[in-house]
Amino acid sequence: MLERLFIVTDQPISVEEVTKKVVRPEAGAVSSFIGTVREYTRGRRTLSLTYEAYRSMAEKQLEKIGEEISRQWPDAKTAITHRTGHLAISEIAVVIAVSTPHRKDAFWASEYAIERIKQIVPIWKKEHWEDGEQWIGNQLETEVYPEGKPKGVESHD
Amino acid sequence: MLERLFIVTDQPISVEEVTKKVVRPEAGAVSSFIGTVREYTRGRRTLSLTYEAYRSMAEKQLEKIGEEISRQWPDAKTAITHRTGHLAISEIAVVIAVSTPHRKDAFWASEYAIERIKQIVPIWKKEHWEDGEQWIGNQLETEVYPEGKPKGVESHD
């Protein structure tokens, strides 16, 4: 493989670069998803985020998501880059690009990819607030571990 | 308006640039749609495309699509750039970027935008093949005017 399609990096992500990896003559549509750091979540102001990853496994899991997409949308080509480290508001945390011959598939596949990232890729987010900080506990962003501890069992796969 | 969000241009489009216009602290998700020139359509090989626009009106119509999106997804911010002129295979014809606080909305809104572009924006595509060329007749890409002439009535809005 000359070009790595599934990457976890501590460097800023270029939307252009990730998108270019999937552009090809037989595809007329690319859907890119860009996840950025949002300032307010559940009414609380976030100052910055830290992402930590189990990098080698995270890249494998991203690759697995690419394979899942290829099974469901055989003509799709997928590239995903996820950032780690300290991120300011509006910085890019993740870029997903999927190209397909027809546009509907591109949208469905990239939406599928972001949902799966939040389920199976070992990456964690710590939110930094004015009055504290906390590791965020699940991919639906609806639950914070009250004392930094996870509650309830997640189904992975 | 300091920054033009809805543009028809004869210059190459930067995905990064269009995307950046909609990134903002209150939005955590951007869905970008990139339309590229596909080599094969209905089994026929395309060598290149020419896009022609009624530019001033096309930009107004793109702006209208942005307004329609804002009515349906009040927290969305939209930017669209469409290219004109001669394009080679895999070149970018259109970039749509929509940011929203929550990701589902971003996907729906950018999909809505590309559908609407194909309905109401006065831009036309001419396909160049090995054995000829033809203006393409409707937004669903299912019908070619047999002698360069439109057939049947389109409903615009």
Place this chain on the structure above:
Amino acid sequence: MINVLCFAHLKEQIGKEQLEVAHEKLTVKQLLNELQEKYAIQTDALIVAVNEEYADPEDLIQSGDTVALIPPVSGG
């Protein structure tokens, strides 16, 4: 004088990007009928924009207006 803009295959068929039609006032439908006769173009599938807004067949066009003949669009 009414300014008429032509695009895509119409521009090629008519051989001009722009026409001038000498009328004080007429409907979209009347204008299309006139152009159809004069240039032997099919107008059934055309939508007309008057001053950059889509118009209906019964809408009035006045001298000074800019009219665009819009074939079914195929951008995106």
Place this chain on the structure above:
Amino acid sequence: MINVLCFAHLKEQIGKEQLEVAHEKLTVKQLLNELQEKYAIQTDALIVAVNEEYADPEDLIQSGDTVALIPPVSGG
């Protein structure tokens, strides 16, 4: 020797990125019980990966394996 990797809040609670556990062979569940006692960590919500693949509670871990304690993920 089993190599255990810790992430996110677990890394902070345990105070280390990496632990070594002296066992020849045990199940995922047994390992979690041992770590829970030793480090007073909640293990109910943890998923364990063995050699970078998610494992079930009854799966066996052997000396030389790399085990990761995976709290519910929150990337994206």
